[in-house]
Amino acid sequence: MASTEFKESVDKALKNANLTGALGRFSEAYAVARKNAYAGIDFEQLRGRVAAIKGYAAEHMDELAEQFTKAATARGAKVFRANSPQQVKEYIANLCREKGVKRIVKSKSMATEEIHLNDHLIKQGIQVNETDLGEWIIQLAGQTPSHMVMPAIHMTRDEVADLFSKEIDERLSNDIPKLVKVARKELRTKFLQADMGITGGNMAIAETGTIALVTNEGNARLTTTLPKIHVAVVGLEKLVPNWADAAPILVALPKSATSQQLTSYVSLITGPTPNDDGSMKEMHIILMDNKRSEMAADPIFKQALQCIRCASCLNVCPVYRLVGGHVFGKVYTGGIGTILTAWFDELKRSEEIQSLCIQCGNCKQVCPGQIDIPALILEIRRRLTQEQGQGVVQKTIFSVVNNRKIFHGMLRAASKVQGLVAKDGFIRHLPMFLSELSEFRSLPAIADKPFRDVFDTIQQPVLQKKIAFYGGCLIDFAYPEMGVKLVKILNKAGYNVTFPKDQTCCGAPARYNGAYEVAADNATDNIKALLSEEVDYVVSACPTCTCALKHEFIEVYESVGRRDMLPKARRLATKTVDFSTLVKQLVDEGKLSFKEGQSLGTITYHDSCHLKRTLHAENEPRELLTQAGYQIEEMFECDMCCGMGGSYSLKFPEISKPILTRKLGNIKASGAQTVAMDCPGCVMQIKGGFDKDGARVNVKHTVELLADQLK
Amino acid sequence: MFDLFKAKAEAVSAEVHRFATKSEGLAFIKETFRTEGIADEPKKYAVWTDCPILEGVDKDEMAKEFPGLKFNVTRDLAEQSHIGVTQMQWGLANTGTVAQNSTAAAERLASSLSWIHVAIVGTANILPDMPALLETVHPKDCAYLALITGPSRTADIERVLTIGVHGPERLIIVCIDDLGGAN
Numbered sequence: 001m002a003s004t005e006f007k008e009s010v011d012k013a014l015k016n017a018n019l020t021g022a023l024g025r026f027s028e029a030y031a032v033a034r035k036n037a038y039a040g041i042d043f044e045q046l047r048g049r050v051a052a053i054k055g056y057a058a059e060h061m062d063e064l065a066e067q068f069t070k071a072a073t074a075r076g077a078k079v080f081r082a083n084s085p086q087q088v089k090e091y092i093a094n095l096c097r098e099k100g101v102k103r104i105v106k107s108k109s110m111a112t113e114e115i116h117l118n119d120h121l122i123k124q125g126i127q128v129n130e131t132d133l134g135e136w137i138i139q140l141a142g143q144t145p146s147h148m149v150m151p152a153i154h155m156t157r158d159e160v161a162d163l164f165s166k167e168i169d170e171r172l173s174n175d176i177p178k179l180v181k182v183a184r185k186e187l188r189t190k191f192l193q194a195d196m197g198i199t200g201g202n203m204a205i206a207e208t209g210t211i212a213l214v215t216n217e218g219n220a221r222l223t224t225t226l227p228k229i230h231v232a233v234v235g236l237e238k239l240v241p242n243w244a245d246a247a248p249i250l251v252a253l254p255k256s257a258t259s260q261q262l263t264s265y266v267s268l269i270t271g272p273t274p275n276d277d278g279s280m281k282e283m284h285i286i287l288m289d290n291k292r293s294e295m296a297a298d299p300i301f302k303q304a305l306q307c308i309r310c311a312s313c314l315n316v317c318p319v320y321r322l323v324g325g326h327v328f329g330k331v332y333t334g335g336i337g338t339i340l341t342a343w344f345d346e347l348k349r350s351e352e353i354q355s356l357c358i359q360c361g362n363c364k365q366v367c368p369g370q371i372d373i374p375a376l377i378l379e380i381r382r383r384l385t386q387e388q389g390q391g392v393v394q395k396t397i398f399s400v401v402n403n404r405k406i407f408h409g410m411l412r413a414a415s416k417v418q419g420l421v422a423k424d425g426f427i428r429h430l431p432m433f434l435s436e437l438s439e440f441r442s443l444p445a446i447a448d449k450p451f452r453d454v455f456d457t458i459q460q461p462v463l464q465k466k467i468a469f470y471g472g473c474l475i476d477f478a479y480p481e482m483g484v485k486l487v488k489i490l491n492k493a494g495y496n497v498t499f500p501k502d503q504t505c506c507g508a509p510a511r512y513n514g515a516y517e518v519a520a521d522n523a524t525d526n527i528k529a530l531l532s533e534e535v536d537y538v539v540s541a542c543p544t545c546t547c548a549l550k551h552e553f554i555e556v557y558e559s560v561g562r563r564d565m566l567p568k569a570r571r572l573a574t575k576t577v578d579f580s581t582l583v584k585q586l587v588d589e590g591k592l593s594f595k596e597g598q599s600l601g602t603i604t605y606h607d608s609c610h611l612k613r614t615l616h617a618e619n620e621p622r623e624l625l626t627q628a629g630y631q632i633e634e635m636f637e638c639d640m641c642c643g644m645g646g647s648y649s650l651k652f653p654e655i656s657k658p659i660l661t662r663k664l665g666n667i668k669a670s671g672a673q674t675v676a677m678d679c680p681g682c683v684m685q686i687k688g689g690f691d692k693d694g695a696r697v698n699v700k701h702t703v704e705l706l707a708d709q710l711k
Numbered sequence: 712m713f714d715l716f717k718a719k720a721e722a723v724s725a726e727v728h729r730f731a732t733k734s735e736g737l738a739f740i741k742e743t744f745r746t747e748g749i750a751d752e753p754k755k756y757a758v759w760t761d762c763p764i765l766e767g768v769d770k771d772e773m774a775k776e777f778p779g780l781k782f783n784v785t786r787d788l789a790e791q792s793h794i795g796v797t798q799m800q801w802g803l804a805n806t807g808t809v810a811q812n813s814t815a816a817a818e819r820l821a822s823s824l825s826w827i828h829v830a831i832v833g834t835a836n837i838l839p840d841m842p843a844l845l846e847t848v849h850p851k852d853c854a855y856l857a858l859i860t861g862p863s864r865t866a867d868i869e870r871v872l873t874i875g876v877h878g879p880e881r882l883i884i885v886c887i888d889d890l891g892g893a894n
Contacts, residue, residue, distance in 0.1 A: 026870055029870075075850075075854070131877065133865045133867040133868070133876060134865075134867035137867065137868070150866070150870070152868070153867075153870065155868075155869075160868050176868050176869065176871045177873050179868060180865060180873045180876055184875070184876055184877060187877065188790075188877070191877075192786075208849075208850040208851075209850075210850050216864050216865060216866075216876075217863055217865050217876040217877045217878065218823055218863040218876065218877040218878025218879075219876070219877045221819060221823045221877075221878065222823055222824075224855075225816060225819045225823065243845060243849065243850065244845055246841075246845060247841045247842040247845050250841050260723075260860075261719065261722075261723070261807075261860070262803075262806040262808055262841075262858070262860045263860065264859065264861050264863055264878070265857070265858065265859060265860075266857075266858040266860075267813075267855065267857055268858075269854065269855050270850035270853070270854050270855075270856075271854050272854070273813075273814050273815075273816065273854045273855045274814070274815065274816050275816055276785065276786040276817070
């Protein structure tokens with residue numbers, strides 16, 4: 001559970017209209033600009049190469065560090081391998097003492113942010129100036145970067161004008177080009193006076209001993225040209241094997257980071273170069289470990305070393321764009337920042353920030369290093385739970401979820417007592433401490449009769465082929481009508497539908513909360529139920545459940561070491577399919593066809609996170625709806641999360657709400673009167689949102705829209 | 712290849728000019744000196760690093776014509792210059808980039824401290840893309856490989872794009888057809 005202090009920082013960020021406005025506008029623009037930047041490029045192929053290069057490097061870190069050291073040393077650089085932050089700081093401080101360095105200019109470097117190098121040097125009486133405009137601004141403000149690529153994105157021009165005015169002791173207006181000129185003038189003097197230049201390194205090429213620096217402002221060029229000593233602080237994960245490996249990374253990094261084809265300046269520096277007085281520059285390269293080799297040795301987390309620090313995971317994150325990097329991260333921010341914080345800092349420090357991840361999968365989709373960021377965040381959650389145990393409340397909840405009879409009994413009981421609060425199928429106001437949950441969206445009432453009881457009243461035709469229907473809690477207990485429609489469609493296609501009664505919660509809530517043992521027990525109960533009879537398919541109309549059945553049971557068993565269950569989990573996985581993919585297939589096979597000449601009006605389609613990004617079904621529902629006779633008018637950000645995220649919306653209603661509000665706005669702006677989607681969770685969120693909002697938009701599961709349109 | 716290079720370079724605010732001969736290119740650069748008011752006083756200098764295009768050119772004569780033009784590039788002169796002229800070895804068509812072996816300090820001083828960077832490149836030396844460049848140049852011959860794509864820029868304040876931060880505000884690329892092959 002998040003601490004009060006953390007909750008307060010979230011609230012404060014959410015109320016900061018400037019922050020959420022700036023990040024919101026940026027992330028909207030970024031999505032479009034990124035698409036343009038990658039136009040004509042096979043992104044999957046490119047990131048496959050980047051991931052292969054970086055993955056290889058992570059597995060051969062020691063070897064490459066040695067090779068790099070040898071190559072760079074042969075070219076006249078001094079290479080120092082530092083294990084701890086302290087060693088890096090001492091090395092540089094000693095060097096300053098030895099060479100009489102009084103003034104340092106720095107080009108942007110996250111590695112030095114990571115170890116708080118500036119503080120250390122300033123304490124030694126050395127003047128340290130950041131020269132990247134964003135970094136200089138936050139240095140003057142005494143803050144940490146809130147974004148890995150745009151450190152001062154959270155600040156307004158007025159705040160910058162105030163900071164600069166104070167710095168040069170002259171009242172400045174908030175005119176941005178003028179402020180930039182002030183920075184140029186002030187920092188030019190510092191460049192010319194500096195005794196040492198410190199940079200990071202976007203890559204360290206082992207074969208040649210080269211450091212690559214990628215910037216837009218030109219400050220890295222001045223930092224490496226004017227002072228006579230150049231120190232590059234480079235994390236070990238920046239190593240790549242060969243000279244030619246630089247190309248794919250230089251192609252991907254600017255496009256993913258700032259949607260540029262290439263940044264203004266790329267410098268590939270191999271050993272010292274002459275100074276302008278003819279002497280040779282002194283070049284020191286510090287290869288910093290700080291738990292990176294430990295990370296490389298971890299079978300699950302080693303993939304995080306494939307990160308090229310483009311920060312695209314931040315730019316597409318629906319939560320980051322609301323709360324920003326001073327809440328969502330420590331030094332490194334957002335999705336990847338959560339993972340790096342857990343390692344470079346400590347697991348405990350990531351406890352609260354990891355809970356901000358809504359698991360929508362946007363970041364995984366855009367990561368040029370092919371890192372499964374949401375999965376690694378879940379792994380952090382699992383390890384934290386393992387280390388600290390579950391909270392009492394959660395323990396109680398999961399012990400209930402883990403016992404189908406009690407769990408379902410409670411849901412049935414709830415349907416009886418909710419009469420007090422439910423009206424027209426919605427729970428509009430929850431009493432007392434639960435009120436926050438229904439403040440921004442109405443919750444569905446629990447059905448009088450769950451689907452499992454309704455199913456018994458449906459006469460099943462005697463057919464050879466069989467499909468098992470996995471209902472999932474929401475269809476079973478809140479939206480049984482969706483299940484009825486699904487059965488109708490499958491019967492029409494010539495399948496007998498079974499509903500194994502022992503099926504229970506898919507385990508997603510437990511898994512998303514790090515309770516893998518509970519999730520594994522859920523998996524076992526479901527496998528037993530669903531494989532009890534020979535069927536052609538197991539179908540679910542809930543993408544989260546489908547993912548659980550198809551992928552996560554396997555992962556959970558692997559994670560808790562229940563290898564004996566893997567064959568059965570794999571058998572279930574091959575049979576499992578989501579509703580739209582199955583129906584599309586049945587239509588293609590000629591087993592189902594739509595009424596002809598239907599013109600059913602305009603609808604818009606909301607992509608559910610798991611359906612699009614895990615199950616990769618985005619065309620299927622659209623094609624089915626179009627074939628049925630609907631005309632689809634796409635909404636802006638159709639594949640952005642609606643803020644549901646399972647129990648997330650209960651843990652962080654204050655974040656879930658603005659995500660939903662944005663979604664409702666985009667749906668309304670499409671002009672369609674109906675919005676379709678394939679997830680009952682999204683239906684619950686969006687339907688509830690519109691109920692509170694008052695807009696007359698129909699919210700339907702695709703199954704509901706298709707059932708009556710079939711021949 | 713040139714057309715793509717020009718389109719991409721202009722898309723990032725570089726100015727691209729193409730000339731058939733060296734003398735036309737030189738005439739254009741001199742015209743730029745005139746337009747920009749190059750003079751023998753701080754902030755008005757032009758610095759020009761020694762490069763192949765200057766072979767056979769009477770530099771003394773040119774310096775007489777433009778009293779602020781300096782061929783001996785020092786840190787102070789570069790810092791006080793309005794224009795820096797350097798010759799680049801390569802261009803990259805698909806990003807509109809110019810690339811140079813900048814190992815000599817003068818090359819970096821002239822191209823990073825001046826307000827306007829005039830970059831000369833042989834049209835024949837425009838390569839298709841980054842992989843092609845990395846196949847062409849190897850660090851064993853080049854301690855400091857500099858790739859320049861458009862003028863210096865930042866968007867660090869409220870994401871507003873501003874040109875000319877620490878580096879040049881203008882990048883003028885002079886492509887010359889008869890400059891010869893790889894140089």
